[in-house]
Amino acid sequence: GENVEQHPSTLSVQEGDSAVIKCTYSDSASNYFPWYKQELGKRPQLIIDIRSNVGEKKDQRIAVTLNKTAKHFSLHITETQPEDSAVYFCAAFPHLWADKLIFGTGTRLQVFP
């Protein structure tokens, strides 16, 4: 089955710096890759997603890149703010016909003022 690896597990940055989180997946049939942000005690919330027919997508300070050949995708957060502090999960849908979201192991991002 699909396996999603995520690095780093923790990331500390100074406010205003950039943060990059990387994920790799194993199933070449996966074609949808969302990123979720989960604040302490709250639900995971989608912050950005990308489909396999696109190489990059940007939404204000957040961008995601996808390399299908290498089977990896990355989240980029620029001009980080303390409210960006949370756990970030990447995910992949492993099959075209199944509705099954597989999560990476998570990255705890801390942004220090």
Next chain:
Amino acid sequence: DTEVTQTPKHLVMGMTNKKSLKCEQHMGHRAMYWYKQKAKKPPELMFVYSYEKLSINESVPSRFSPECPNSSLLNLHLHALQPEDSALYLCASSQVRGSSTEAFFGQGTRLTVV
């Protein structure tokens, strides 16, 4: 309405109790999910319902029994749980594969088994 509503928010139950978790969405989504999340871990898929039929069971112990009474409701019946089953149980929904596959999560039920 982009809400997935879960009840209760907190639940404490003994190992001999029977309880149920409830999930409701009115977005017309035809795929609904149960996830289990332990502290500092990612959500772990338990069950997937597609068009009210169980499509995926990730080898979950039979003490967890899912039910999908209609396209808007999803239940998780709990019986004879163990302390290690204590976790945050998340419900989610999404459109069955099509133009959008974003999964919306409920706020979760924090379950404690004593």
